[in-house]
Amino acid sequence: MKNITIDDIARVAGVSKSTVSRVLNGTAKVHPDKKKAVEEATERLGFQPNVVASSLARGRSMTIGVLTQLMGTPFYDAISQGVIAEFNDTPYSPIFVDGQWQKGEEVDAIRALIGRRVDGLVLIGGSVPSSEIANLCSGLPTVIVGRNLPGHKCVYMNNEACAYEATKYLIAQGHRDIAVIRGLEHHQDAVDRFAGYQRALLEAGLPLKQELVQSGDFSADSGLEIVGDLLRRNVSFTAVLAANDLTAMGVRLALYRNDIPVPEKVSIIGFDDQLEAAYMSPPLTTVKQPSRKMGSYASQCLLKMIDGKSIDSICVDGELVQRESVASIQ
């Protein structure tokens, strides 16, 4: 019942444990006969090297710490997926902790990961200030996804530009009263997107109407509530720029409830292009965030950093995918 170790192999194969180690890792040439003996013994006993022991000896744990944010939005989930997928074919395994988008939790989580001697860190979103990250993770290869923090290696999207493009597109379709539902108050993405919205309005010489800018929290419910409220108060608008697809779904439902046809009366644009967006009725026009790919990129970057290569931050471009939730109202 006891675990078989490298010593058992050594005994059975009639060599020293050093030789066994060398065969297993291919770190030095050994005589073909001995090599064969070791391989046979390994096979016969079904030996599985103890990764923990080898981690300790090598000083490399072959694990990557991943800080997730389980805030229930598909964007961050998809990034995690990308990370898992990317490490699947490497000798590294990702180990997950959740920060719950709360500074204290996040710091604790990062500490725990460091205690596990991870070889690198992927920080997905989060709210820990830049300087603190620098402190905590100094000397440890670290990549941040979904946030752009100068001085760190990041994989992020050009949110401002995307929101600008999306708004500009709506304006080009003849929309003048474009409601915007912002994401969480202090969330950088939300701030950036709102900035893009403003820029497009400004550029087109359109006024920023306060009653059209609303604060949500990235949830579907916030879209439902806010648009319902707007309608009740008879605020007029012909388009909605939603914080993300989830919010857009809420918006669409509010409109459905009030028998307002989409896109004939009101157009909608979302953010993310999550799986479901293409199957809404009508299919949602949205800004595609290559979230899963961002997870992959981050992992690839991290691997390179671990290999000692130097890396630049990556800004991925969002892309407005035009489907059927926007109408021209010339």
Next chain:
Amino acid sequence: MKNITIDDIARVAGVSKSTVSRVLNGTAKVHPDKKKAVEEATERLGFQPNVVASSLARGRSMTIGVLTQLMGTPFYDAISQGVIAEFNDTPYSPIFVDGQWQKGEEVDAIRALIGRRVDGLVLIGGSVPSSEIANLCSGLPTVIVGRNLPGHKCVYMNNEACAYEATKYLIAQGHRDIAVIRGLEHHQDAVDRFAGYQRALLEAGLPLKQELVQSGDFSADSGLEIVGDLLRRNVSFTAVLAANDLTAMGVRLALYRNDIPVPEKVSIIGFDDQLEAAYMSPPLTTVKQPSRKMGSYASQCLLKMIDGKSIDSICVDGELVQRESVASIQ
């Protein structure tokens, strides 16, 4: 720059490393003065115990292996979320590998986890046969989620009964021609649900019409394709039992494209109750799978097993949540 170890603490505090270990783990009584000295040294040097070393010494890695299936359906993703969340406040950390729902990959993945000396295993879905799991994981606490394998500890849903209830509900609303879109061919959930569908039909004395049973793959696209095809071929039906919510979204879109009102002309029932279901237009009537909770349960069970307690499999009940995608056609 070098890492500080327990020896450094011992030297600074003027005690032996044994004592330091005892203070850190509280495994034995030590003189208050020494205890204080150790704590101060730990604090002052910012000492972080090396989990890898302690894992090796204790023979417990404090990690849990999780086999995921990144097949792009929200159900399995949600289970993973539950697992991460549940372990977040324990000294255990989950480590993820993806099996891609392919036997070979899965076995490799499990092997890799065992090599890492995980203290327990959570197997989410997957297609490895029961006996092989028994072989691979013998002696290792293991919980399987989303599958019911006799002889193993499982957390699963009563799919047959749920599909039965859902179908019965449709029949009660006056539906006679109920199309069913099955999930992946050999997927147990799909098989069970279809069995429930058949049982309800049989019980109501309704014939099983072959043209109404279609094979999909849990994707939205399969719903879109299949219903589009049915419509083109003028097959008549008044309701669709979809493989899952994603498929239901595809179904809904196909109907939208053909100007067939939901639920007035065709009713839809999904499976999962994923986040988006409640915000479809109209909100989707669906069988709620408490996926995230299943992840939590599985983790809790595993923790108990690790503690040596004995555990039974858990069958969670799905629940038909009635929203607005089903109409009565008496």
Next chain:
DNA sequence: CCTTGGCTTGAAACCGGTTTCATAATACCA
């Protein structure tokens, strides 16, 4: 005052690998 018993404590063995270093064996060349 001496003995017995219970506690705290440090030395050393141990977990299972990797890696250095010295040695033995082989190959090479004159």
Next chain:
DNA sequence: TGGTATTATGAAACCGGTTTCAAGCCAAGG
């Protein structure tokens, strides 16, 4: 054939903790 350069190999140290074990200490009891 002898001497040196080169390899292959094993012994032992090491990674950073935990745990056993025996010794040292102090208090209580006879």
